Amino acid sequence: MLEIKNLVVEIEGKRILDGLNLSVNNGEVAAIMGPNGSGKSTLSYIVAGKEDYDILDGEVLLDGENILEMDPAERAVKGVFLAFQYPLEIPGVATMTFLKAALNAQRKARGETELTTPDFIKRVNAAADKLEIPREMLRRALNVGFSGGEKKRMEILQMALFQPRFCILDETDSGLDIDALRVVADGVNALRSPDRTFLVITHYQRLLEHIVPDTVHVMANGKVVKSGGKELAVELEANGYADYKAQEAA
Amino acid sequence: MADVQKFKTAAETGLAERFSQARASLPGDAAARATAFARFTDSGLPHRRVEEWKYTDLRAAMREAAPLAGKLDDKAAAAAIAGATRFAEIDAVRIAIVNGHVAASASDLGALPAGVEITTLSQALAEGHPLLASLGAIPEAADNVAYALNAAFMTDGVVIRVAAGAKVEKPLHLRFVIDGEASATATRTLALVEEGASVTLIESHECADGVAHQPNDVLEIVARDDTKVEHLRIDAHGDAALALSTLTAYLGARVAFDTLNLVTGPALMRHQVYMTFAGDHTTGAVRGATMVTGRQHADTTLYVNHVAPHCESRELFKTVIDGDATGVFQGKIAVARTAQKTDGKMMSSAVLLSEGGTMNNKPELEIFADDVLCAHGATCGQLDDDLLFYLMARGIPRPEAEALLLESFLGETVEEAVGEENETMRETLMAPIRAWLSARG
Ligand SMILES: Nc1ncnc2c1ncn2[C@@H]1O[C@H](COP(=O)(O)OP(=O)(O)OP(=O)(O)O)[C@@H](O)[C@H]1O
Ligand SMILES: [Mg+2]
Numbered sequence: 001m002l003e004i005k006n007l008v009v010e011i012e013g014k015r016i017l018d019g020l021n022l023s024v025n026n027g028e029v030a031a032i033m034g035p036n037g038s039g040k041s042t043l044s045y046i047v048a049g050k051e052d053y054d055i056l057d058g059e060v061l062l063d064g065e066n067i068l069e070m071d072p073a074e075r076a077v078k079g080v081f082l083a084f085q086y087p088l089e090i091p092g093v094a095t096m097t098f099l100k101a102a103l104n105a106q107r108k109a110r111g112e113t114e115l116t117t118p119d120f121i122k123r124v125n126a127a128a129d130k131l132e133i134p135r136e137m138l139r140r141a142l143n144v145g146f147s148g149g150e151k152k153r154m155e156i157l158q159m160a161l162f163q164p165r166f167c168i169l170d171e172t173d174s175g176l177d178i179d180a181l182r183v184v185a186d187g188v189n190a191l192r193s194p195d196r197t198f199l200v201i202t203h204y205q206r207l208l209e210h211i212v213p214d215t216v217h218v219m220a221n222g223k224v225v226k227s228g229g230k231e232l233a234v235e236l237e238a239n240g241y242a243d244y245k246a247q248e249a250a
Numbered sequence: 251m252a253d254v255q256k257f258k259t260a261a262e263t264g265l266a267e268r269f270s271q272a273r274a275s276l277p278g279d280a281a282a283r284a285t286a287f288a289r290f291t292d293s294g295l296p297h298r299r300v301e302e303w304k305y306t307d308l309r310a311a312m313r314e315a316a317p318l319a320g321k322l323d324d325k326a327a328a329a330a331i332a333g334a335t336r337f338a339e340i341d342a343v344r345i346a347i348v349n350g351h352v353a354a355s356a357s358d359l360g361a362l363p364a365g366v367e368i369t370t371l372s373q374a375l376a377e378g379h380p381l382l383a384s385l386g387a388i389p390e391a392a393d394n395v396a397y398a399l400n401a402a403f404m405t406d407g408v409v410i411r412v413a414a415g416a417k418v419e420k421p422l423h424l425r426f427v428i429d430g431e432a433s434a435t436a437t438r439t440l441a442l443v444e445e446g447a448s449v450t451l452i453e454s455h456e457c458a459d460g461v462a463h464q465p466n467d468v469l470e471i472v473a474r475d476d477t478k479v480e481h482l483r484i485d486a487h488g489d490a491a492l493a494l495s496t497l498t499a500y501l502g503a504r505v506a507f508d509t510l511n512l513v514t515g516p517a518l519m520r521h522q523v524y525m526t527f528a529g530d531h532t533t534g535a536v537r538g539a540t541m542v543t544g545r546q547h548a549d550t551t552l553y554v555n556h557v558a559p560h561c562e563s564r565e566l567f568k569t570v571i572d573g574d575a576t577g578v579f580q581g582k583i584a585v586a587r588t589a590q591k592t593d594g595k596m597m598s599s600a601v602l603l604s605e606g607g608t609m610n611n612k613p614e615l616e617i618f619a620d621d622v623l624c625a626h627g628a629t630c631g632q633l634d635d636d637l638l639f640y641l642m643a644r645g646i647p648r649p650e651a652e653a654l655l656l657e658s659f660l661g662e663t664v665e666e667a668v669g670e671e672n673e674t675m676r677e678t679l680m681a682p683i684r685a686w687l688s689a690r691g
Contacts, residue, residue, distance in 0.1 A: 050639050050643075051635070051639070071642060071648065072639055072642035072643045073643075073646055073647045073648065075643075076642070076643055076644055077645055080643075081643075082643055088636060088637055088640040090640070090655075090658070091658065092657075092659065092661060092662060093655070093657075093658045097654075098641070098654070101650065101654060102644035102645050102646050103645075105644075105645045105646045105647060105650060106644075109645065109647075141658075158644065162644070162645070
């Protein structure tokens with residue numbers, strides 16, 4: 001289970017997360033919605049271990065263990081996975097080379113044996129086929145020249161390959177066409193399991209029709225200001241965030 | 251010996267003494283050697299007040315002149331070659347040059363490909379071989395002190411002739427190995443590639459760590475019209491070596507010329523490239539990948555001279571600097587009035603991995619033609635934190651994530667130099683890069 005307690009984060013003296021509390025149980029899919037700039041991506045970066053934030057207070061616990069002192073690679077080994085809102089292009093590093101380095105690094109750190117090349121290729125191809133990612137793309141440099149939607153699919157391919165326990169999807173739906181959205185949602189749904197936790201950040205109810213959440217949380221001004229069931233997303237779609245912004249300002 | 255008095259340092263005095271002792275026994279034209287040595291006595295070792303050596307103070311760096319290496323007997327030379335294993339597996343016609351002398355017994359001189367003729371430089375000098383007339387094709391080099399010292403001291407090397415039209419498939423691999431106590435070597439190699447021929451030349455340079463060898467190697471390439479010449483150099487000299495090297499490339503018309511220099515080794519390296527575009531519609535690419543750490547110093551200095559029109563030059567240099575090491579890139583592209591439609595692009599990028607590292611970039615354009623396209627750029631920075639975060643967020647530990655990014659940064663030079671079809675050669679060239687990165691830990 002993932003617990004975030006009283007997280008207070010600043011960047012260059014500007015407060016971005018302001019006493020955020022959230023917990024997501026094993027097997028739960030939690031959706032996070034909220035206006036632009038409310039701190040959703042920042043939250044996902046903090047959990048994944050990005051530096052250059054000042055964490056003034058709070059804890060991020062995975063099954064009770066605080067991970068804030070760990071570097072991003074150690075967290076990945078613990079099962080944290082962030083599907084980036086804006087996946088990075090890594091020129092000169094072939095996608096296959098990268099996937100293999102990542103998977104084997106995780107396995108090695110967990111004391112598992114490294115995969116043989118044929119076994120590895122089989123797994124990647126299977127995941128790519130499910131996500132309708134052409135194999136030719138896997139031979140190119142990671143994300144270089146990929147379309148926005150292709151990059152998002154590549155993030156989900158990684159998730160399928162690494163089988164992480166704590167998955168954070170930051171606006172994975174943006175940039176996806178209607179068919180791709182279904183393919184990606186199917187990919188995510190296939191990974192749902194009683195010991196896996198999902199945090200799905202999105203602006204649109206549409207994604208949540210495909211990936212049906214157990215809980216929905218509204219973030220505004222660096223805090224979770226309201227939590228509810230999947231009907232909350234429908235309500236937001238109809239009414240927008242005006243209430244929550246006003247509530248903050250009051 | 252009156253000259254000796256005017257020298258300022260022990261190394262300069264030592265060089266003069268070494269020359270007066272060795273001159274009588276060195277092969278070839280003694281007067282030419284004396285003229286070359288006079289170039290050195292005129293100025294002494296170059297120092298930081300000499301513009302071209304501003305960032306590489308050879309006078310300060312060279313504490314003493316190591317004695318000139320003697321020729322090893324066959325058995326000792328074979329043992330030295332057998333001990334140098336790093337580049338032994340390259341599939342090529344091998345020419346071993348041990349302690350500055352060709353080791354025929356460890357070379358494939360008896361089984362040369364069709365169209366290739368090789369004579370040792372010592373023999374060529376002794377008998378006044380007609381091909382020697384092709385040496386010194388780029389006269390500006392003669393004014394360079396490192397080149398002049400090589401001309402004064404050169405002991406051996408090879409003279410290669412690739413006959414007109416010959417397409418030499420198998421690369422020629424010059425394996426330079428220095429063995430034994432700290433010594434100086436001076437080799438000179440000439441490759442004359444005649445009309446329409448094609449050839450690949452590989453040079454690997456090795457010597458033990460911790461021994462202050464002083465190699466000074468010159469390779470002169472003359473590429474006649476319609477030739478294709480590929481030159482790959484790996485400088486893996488030991489970590490105490492002071493290595494000077496000069497490449498001259500004199501290019502005719504419609505030539506495709508490529509040179510790549512990979513540097514992982516020496517304490518101090520100065521690699522100089524003189525490239526002259528003498529014929530039209532020629533492309534020449536000069537690339538380098540340099541990795542330095544500790545207190546290493548690596549200087550690459552280019553003199554690219556466009557004389558003929560419609561030529562294209564590409565210069566791509568990548569430097570990775572760790573520890574308190576220093577990188578230097580000086581690149582001068584001169585475009586003469588006659589060289590209209592020149593297309594020249596020069597780029598030097600460096601990654602600094604530590605606080606203590608330094609990179610000096612000095613690109614220069616000197617353009618006298620009015621219809622040209624020339625650009626140069628230089629960057630120097632750290633590894634991108636966002637890219638590192640992305641890789642680490644996938645479970646790749648920091649050192650490996652850095653190595654992946656650095657390998658791709660440096661590897662671009664190899665990718666460009668070696669065609670996609672030549673997987674084996676790429677791997678051969680990537681190997682020293684990977685070895686350096688993994689030694690970094
Ligand atoms: N490096 C930074 N320097 C300064 N401000 C930053 C930095 N990174 C984020 N912020 C600010 O923090 C706030 C939260 O940003 P964040 O990206 O977390 O929002 P978000 O909720 O993901 O928004 P969106 O819905 O647009 O993706 C914004 O006001 C943003 O400008
Ligand atoms: Mg965001």
